[in-house]
Each structure stands twice: as C-alpha cells, then as structure tokens.
Amino acid sequence: MKILVVDDSRIMRNIIKNTLQYLHQPDDEYVDAADGVEALEILMHNHIDLLLLDWNMPRLNGLELVKKLRSMEQFVHLPIIMITSEAAKYNVIEAIKEGVNDYLVKPVTERGLLSKIKRIFPHL
Amino acid sequence: MDIKYIDPFIKATVNVFDEFFNVLPEVQKPYLLDKDEEHEWDVSAIIGIAGEAKGAVVISFPAELASILTSRLTGKTVREIDEDVVDTIGEVVNIVAGNAKKGLEEYRLMISLPSIVRGKNHKIAWPGKNAPVIAIPFKSVLGEFNLSVILENIIA
Amino acid sequence: MAGFLNSIRRFWNNITTSGAAGILSMEQKRRVVFLNSIDLAGMFILLAFSVVNYRDNKLLIAASLLSAFFILFFALIYMRIKKKFVLSGYIVVITIFFLFLFLLYTGGVEKSYSLWIQTFPLVAIFILGLRPGLIATGLYFIGISCLVFIPQAAQVEYGFSFGVRVIGSFILVFFFALFYENIRSQTQETLEKLSSDLLAAKKQTDSIMAHVDEGIFLLDSTLNIGSEYSRELEKIFGIKNLENRSLLNLLEKKIDEKIFSATKDYLDMFFKPTINIQLLEEINPLDRVELHFVESDFGFITKYLEFTFAPIISEEKTGNILCTVKDITEEIELAKKLKAQETRTKKQMEQLFQIINVDPAMLNEFILDAESELENINTLLKSDEKDYNLIINSIYQSVHAIKGNALLLGLSHTSKKLHGIEDEISEVREKELSWNELLKFTIRLSEIKNEINDVKDLVERVLAFRSNKDVKKIVQKDLLINAVERTINVLSKERNIEVNLVTDNFNSKAVTAKYRKVVKDILIQLTRNSLAHGIEEPKVRSSLAKEKVGTIIISSAVEDGKFTLSFKDDGRGLNAHTIKEKAKSIEAFKNMDFDGMTDQRVLSLIFHPRFSTAKETTFAAGRGIGLNLIKATVEKNGGSLKVRSARGKFCEFVITLPL
Numbered sequence: 001m002k003i004l005v006v007d008d009s010r011i012m013r014n015i016i017k018n019t020l021q022y023l024h025q026p027d028d029e030y031v032d033a034a035d036g037v038e039a040l041e042i043l044m045h046n047h048i049d050l051l052l053l054d055w056n057m058p059r060l061n062g063l064e065l066v067k068k069l070r071s072m073e074q075f076v077h078l079p080i081i082m083i084t085s086e087a088a089k090y091n092v093i094e095a096i097k098e099g100v101n102d103y104l105v106k107p108v109t110e111r112g113l114l115s116k117i118k119r120i121f122p123h124l
Numbered sequence: 125m126d127i128k129y130i131d132p133f134i135k136a137t138v139n140v141f142d143e144f145f146n147v148l149p150e151v152q153k154p155y156l157l158d159k160d161e162e163h164e165w166d167v168s169a170i171i172g173i174a175g176e177a178k179g180a181v182v183i184s185f186p187a188e189l190a191s192i193l194t195s196r197l198t199g200k201t202v203r204e205i206d207e208d209v210v211d212t213i214g215e216v217v218n219i220v221a222g223n224a225k226k227g228l229e230e231y232r233l234m235i236s237l238p239s240i241v242r243g244k245n246h247k248i249a250w251p252g253k254n255a256p257v258i259a260i261p262f263k264s265v266l267g268e269f270n271l272s273v274i275l276e277n278i279i280a
Numbered sequence: 281m282a283g284f285l286n287s288i289r290r291f292w293n294n295i296t297t298s299g300a301a302g303i304l305s306m307e308q309k310r311r312v313v314f315l316n317s318i319d320l321a322g323m324f325i326l327l328a329f330s331v332v333n334y335r336d337n338k339l340l341i342a343a344s345l346l347s348a349f350f351i352l353f354f355a356l357i358y359m360r361i362k363k364k365f366v367l368s369g370y371i372v373v374i375t376i377f378f379l380f381l382f383l384l385y386t387g388g389v390e391k392s393y394s395l396w397i398q399t400f401p402l403v404a405i406f407i408l409g410l411r412p413g414l415i416a417t418g419l420y421f422i423g424i425s426c427l428v429f430i431p432q433a434a435q436v437e438y439g440f441s442f443g444v445r446v447i448g449s450f451i452l453v454f455f456f457a458l459f460y461e462n463i464r465s466q467t468q469e470t471l472e473k474l475s476s477d478l479l480a481a482k483k484q485t486d487s488i489m490a491h492v493d494e495g496i497f498l499l500d501s502t503l504n505i506g507s508e509y510s511r512e513l514e515k516i517f518g519i520k521n522l523e524n525r526s527l528l529n530l531l532e533k534k535i536d537e538k539i540f541s542a543t544k545d546y547l548d549m550f551f552k553p554t555i556n557i558q559l560l561e562e563i564n565p566l567d568r569v570e571l572h573f574v575e576s577d578f579g580f581i582t583k584y585l586e587f588t589f590a591p592i593i594s595e596e597k598t599g600n601i602l603c604t605v606k607d608i609t610e611e612i613e614l615a616k617k618l619k620a621q622e623t624r625t626k627k628q629m630e631q632l633f634q635i636i637n638v639d640p641a642m643l644n645e646f647i648l649d650a651e652s653e654l655e656n657i658n659t660l661l662k663s664d665e666k667d668y669n670l671i672i673n674s675i676y677q678s679v680h681a682i683k684g685n686a687l688l689l690g691l692s693h694t695s696k697k698l699h700g701i702e703d704e705i706s707e708v709r710e711k712e713l714s715w716n717e718l719l720k721f722t723i724r725l726s727e728i729k730n731e732i733n734d735v736k737d738l739v740e741r742v743l744a745f746r747s748n749k750d751v752k753k754i755v756q757k758d759l760l761i762n763a764v765e766r767t768i769n770v771l772s773k774e775r776n777i778e779v780n781l782v783t784d785n786f787n788s789k790a791v792t793a794k795y796r797k798v799v800k801d802i803l804i805q806l807t808r809n810s811l812a813h814g815i816e817e818p819k820v821r822s823s824l825a826k827e828k829v830g831t832i833i834i835s836s837a838v839e840d841g842k843f844t845l846s847f848k849d850d851g852r853g854l855n856a857h858t859i860k861e862k863a864k865s866i867e868a869f870k871n872m873d874f875d876g877m878t879d880q881r882v883l884s885l886i887f888h889p890r891f892s893t894a895k896e897t898t899f900a901a902g903r904g905i906g907l908n909l910i911k912a913t914v915e916k917n918g919g920s921l922k923v924r925s926a927r928g929k930f931c932e933f934v935i936t937l938p939l
Contacts, residue, residue: 088538089539089542089563089564089565090538090539090541090542090565092563093542093545093546093549093563093565094542094545096545096549096559096563097545097548097549101556102556102559103563119556119558119559125723125726125727126723127716127719127720127723130719131716151715153661153662153665153671153715153718153722154661154718154719154722155658155661155662155722156654156658156661156722156725156726156729172574172580173580174572174580174582175570175572232536234533234534234572234580236574236580237574256725256726256729256730257726258719258722258723258726260719
C-alpha cells in the first residue's frame, strides 16, 4: 500500500510516518508532501492508496485539496483521512461533507491513527 | 462585563439615529446607575442578551423625545405615549439591535427582540442580584436619551 | 354529479344501517346492513308478487304476500326505532321461513317457487348466526321435505325425482352456506384478534411515548418529525403538534449559527449511500448543545440539550433517523453553579476569616467610606466635567483610598482586586484618555461596587452571629486609633519591624464629624509611609544605637479655632540628599533646578504626585499618590501641612485644619 502524508511541518510528517510503522505492513510505502500543491503533483503521477492530510497548509490547504480531488474522476474513491487541530465538530462536519472519509484530531497517537486506518481498510 | 459587548450597541445607536433621524447623538460620560434610582425616562426598550455573556441592554427615552422620533417616522403628531409611540420605539430599538448584531457576530451571543416598558419613572426588572448597571447618556439636538447595560460574563 | 352520488350513498348507508352506524362494531354493522338489505329487497319482491297475483286473481296468495310485506316493513321500522337487531333478525327470518314454505306449498309457475326457497340457509345463518341459523334451517329442511315428498301435502305435486333434486340442491346450498359462514367467522375472528393485538401494541407505544422522560422521534429524509414522538419532545421545545415540523426549523436561531449549518450537513449525511455509523456518532454536533429560547417578556431561557441520532436502515438505505433528545439543563446548571459556588465559597471563606477578626464597627466604617468614595466618583461622572484625566485621577485616588482601607482590615481579596485596577489606571493616567477608557473604568467601578456589596453581605452575616452588646462595646472604642493600630499590625508583620504607638495626647473627640474621614485618611496614609520608609528594621536600629522598637507619636490640639494634628516617628527621617537623587531620576522632574534648591524645598518634593522613594511598588507603599492626596485634601479644606525632620532621628508631619 502506498500512503501519502501531507503536512507543512516536517516533524509532523515524520511523526505520522513513524506511527504508520505500527501497521506492520513491511510492503507499505510512504510518500510525503509539504502542501496541497505538492500533494496534487504526487497524486497525478503515482498510484496512492491512502491520503493523510493536514488541514492548515500554505498555498493549497487540506480542505481545498479535498474539494479539488473529489471533483476529479480518478480520485473520487481515494480514501482520505484529515488530520486537524480543529476539534470543533462543525469543522469536522464540513470536511466530511466535502468528501473526507475520516478525521483525526491532533495530537496523532498510534491508537488513534491506526484505528482510523483500520476503519477504512478492515483487513489490516 | 466586557466593553467589547457594549461597543456594538453604542455604535449601532449612533448609526441608527444618524440614518433615520439625521441626527448625530453625542455620547456622554458613563456612570453607575442604581437600580432603584429615580429617573426621567418614560419609555424603555429592553433587549435581552444570552450566550457567553448574559444580561440586558436597555434604551430609555423621555416622553418628549419618543414623541418627536415617532412623529418624524410616522408623520403624525403625537400627544401622548400611545401604542404608535410604543411600536415606533420598539421598531427603532429593533433596528439598533439588528445593527449591533453585526458587530457581535464573532461572539457567541444571542439577542432578543426588544420589549417595551413605559410610564413615569417606570421600573425595569434588571436581571442579576448585585451586579450594578452602567448608564451611558446620549445627547442630541432632539433631546437626551440613555443606554443602560447590565452584563454578566458566563464562564464557558 | 359526484355530490349527488355521494348524497345517495349517504342516504343508502343511513337506511341500511338503521341510522346506527356510529354505535355498531364492524361485524354488527355488516349483519345489520345485510338484514336491512334483505328486508328491503324482500319487501319489493313481495309487493311486486302480491300485485302480480292480485292481477291473476290469486287473492289468497296476494293477501299472504302483502301481509308478509307488512311484517317486513314493520321489522324495518322497528329496527330503525328500537335498534333491536337480534329480535328483528328473528322476525325477518321467521317471516321468510313461513313465506317460503307457503310459496313452496303453492308451487308457482312451473313449480318455480322451489327455486326461491333454496336461499333460506344463507339468509338464516348469516342473520341469526351459526347455531340459531342451523336450527332454523333444520326445521325448514323438515318443512320443505314434507311439502315435497308427502303426496298432497302441497297444492302442487312435485313428484319424487323433482323432490330429490330440490332437496339435493337445497343441501348443497346449505353446505356451501355453512362452509362459507365458517370460513368467514374464522377470518373475522383472526382479524379481530389481530386488530386488538395491534391496538394493544399501539396503546403500549402511546403509553411509552407519553411517559418516557426523553424526546424520542423519527426524522424522514426531509428532516421532518414523524407522527409518533414522545410527549417530552413537546415539553422540550414548548410547542404542540410537532408532526411534520422540520427539526432544523425548531433549532434555527436558537443555536449557534455555525453549529446550525453543521447540523444540517450532518443530518443529510445519514441519507448518503455510504455512511459510517461510528463516524457519525463521533461527530454529532448536537451531543451537547445550548439553546436560547426567546421569552416573550424578557430575554432568554437557556436550555442544554443532548441529542443522539441513529439511522434506521432498510433495504441498505436509511429510511429514517431515530432521534432522542434529553434536557440536561439542570445537570449543567448545577455543575456550573457548583463550580461558581466553589470559587465563591473559597473567596468568602478567606474574607470571612479576615472579617471575623475585625471589629464590625470598623468594617462598617470601611463599607460606608467605600460607598461614599464611589458615590463621589459617580457624582463626578454625572457632572459636566469634561476633563477625562481629572476623572480618572479621582477614580485612581478613590480606588487607592479604598484599597488602603481594605488592606488595613486584612481584606486581601478585595485589596488585590483594587490593586489590579490601580495598576490598570496607572498605565493610562498620563496619556490622552478616550471615552472608551472612561467606560472601561466605569465598568471597573461597577466591579468594585460588586465587591463592596459582597463584603457587606458577609459583614451582615457575621453580625447576625454576634450579640448586640458586643457591637456596642466595640463601637465605643476609638475608631481612629484602632485604624492606625490595625495598619501598624498588618505592615509591621510584613516588614518584620516593631512599632510602639503613643496616643496619650491625642483626643479623638476633638476631631469634628466633618474632619473624621480626612483625619483618618491622613493618619492611615502617614502610618503607611512611616512603616514603609521611616522606621528601620530592628537590626539597623540596634546598629544605630536606637531602641529596637520604633515609636510613633500621634497628638492633637485645639487652639485659636484651629485643629492641629501631629504625627511623629523616630525612624530614619527625611534625607534631602536621597530625595534629591531620587527626584533626579524621575521623568516628571527632569527640568527642575536641583542645585539651587533649599533643603526645605527638596523635602516638599515628597508631596508631589509622581514622587516615591520605596524601591519597588509593593502593596503598602510606593505609590506617590498617598502624600499628594493628603496635601490636596488638607488644602482643599483650607488647612496647611508642614514637615519637619532630622536625619536619622525623626520625621514629623503637622497638619492644621480650621474649625
């Protein structure tokens, strides 16, 4: 499985990638991007199975990227988990309305992230 | 009580007077109003406030000014505080409240429709037991009126 | 046309139910309609046949048919008036019984009456019910058998083979009637049981819906409330008849706008083809929501509600959302109150411990002083005074005075609060003041008033515990000296110094009511200054060969219509050099010519509003306003103030006030 991690903070990306190790899927591949524009570039040229996406980012933020992706045929079914520091429920609802499959409130913990991924990929 | 909740009401009052009556009221020094203090207002419109702050904003007019405002808006001559005056004052204060609402958008506040109390030296049922009322007098060429505020910050 | 048909139908219904449609059960109604219909049909046929027979000159038949007609007519009327359907049923059946036998007896054209008579079992069983119907049919069977088989029993000869056919077909009809009635009554029974079960179930649901203490309701895909909902829901929203009302409409303008629009999106998600129930449960925006209900009279009523939503999925699609809502206002309010109460109690306990050790009379004086300070400020605010800085300075001085008194009484919460406000004013008092700042400090004044009211409440409570005798005794003690003693007690502990107060030559009765507050303020301020800057620590005093314990002497005199007050301490005295050095460092004194100043002139600098020699701003001293305030007050009253000092030995203030 190829997972794309998008966050403007390098440290955050590393934390997330590190947490993903606990999925114990040795064949998994992680790619990362620092903002929405970079992420879109990667998505256009690679087959990605799961997108982990930060909300607040420069250039193209997470929500805008989701809107863009969902309007493109090839990304309609791409699983997206939004990682956000906005715990307010109306924000989360907005993201889900725009097509996010699930969300995770920061800080990212092993249990939180893995349970959300397993919700989308029950066989893991 | 926080000034940020009061400010929009003051601005709205000035705006509405400017727009509807072509009069720029001048805000005077605020003071503490004793709840039992005698006063010279004949009509008061009460706007209830709830949310992150709780209380009321009251705008009070003397009979003379209330009559002037009413005849200016309705074109009728007014001799006493009748239903027309009550309705007009209610409407004016309603517009003030609506105007103030824009300035309060960023706060979690709800404001009610105004209810009117009238009569010489009428009593207003101020909410809150001990909390003092802040009175903000306005002066205008048409006459004086008063905006009183009592607000209690709610710990969220 | 349709209207005409309708009125015909109504008329027919009325006739066939004997006008009793409302009081009959389904089964009864069916029987009554049948009975009436048979009766009416019979009447028409009988009348017709009677006329035909009369024309054919068969008078006997015509007469018997006509009398049967009248019997049926009587039954019809009787039924209508008395509503005695069982009896009428018997009349009709018996009439038909004899009529048919008579017809069979006469035979009719080509023995055709033998055909008519076949219908009896159907009529009898349906009208009378199974058992009586069977008996009637049995008797009837015997009757027709006799007429058909016994030669000359009837007017016509039926003959054996014809008779067998009549009886055979009769038996066939009879069995079909029996069979039909059996099935019909069984079906009826099952149906009745089923509907009574349903009714019982409905009753149970209704009872649950009426008594459950939660709002329970269904939402359809347009987010409207379904017909079955619990009574509590009406109570929660204060609205009756919620069926088909939109939930969003009920919430609109009562909840936060952001939450409101999120709620709409959220509920729509339930009807999307791909739903994640767990996720939906997590992001419920109404799991605890604040609603503000506008009250007609005044303001709002706030309710806290807890909603849950669960999709009801049929055929892989959400048909409805099952919702529950609970009013948790009481719980929330209670929790809030508890928290507020906790903070309040803590504060009150602190203040209470402090108050309990203070003479109530002094507390009373503190409250009166504070109230009069606030009143003065308020008068100034109501006046025409346009100079905001002057007003702010007055507020500052009042706050300072109240703080001093609060500190003196050990009301630490109150004095801390006032100290904070003092700091706020300090930041702006030198600047050009805006109206907004004035409003801000008016709000602060209101907070102080609140604070004083709280103290007042506490004092009243404390007083309620003490006997009046105690209070009187305390009042008689000299309040002025008492106030000074208190100041010394509080501040000497803070600085670890010891002070002896001598008041032998002070006559508090010489202080007129007019000057009481002035003198008290002066004495307290001077005492505070003395303890902050004047009297040295015991170690220092020892090294200077002074008594370890410092002394403050307060004395008074009345001479030539003047009241003179002296306050003297044996501390380090005023040091012209130190004062000069300090003054040089103060921004406000930048342009002064210090070199040409006499010592006396230098000493007078301590009365300047911006002067203070304490190294840091502490609670007790360090705010120059103190001495400045005294000078201003004294001069306002037409008095004078002098200071004498010997370096390292003493410092004396002499205040003269005209009487």
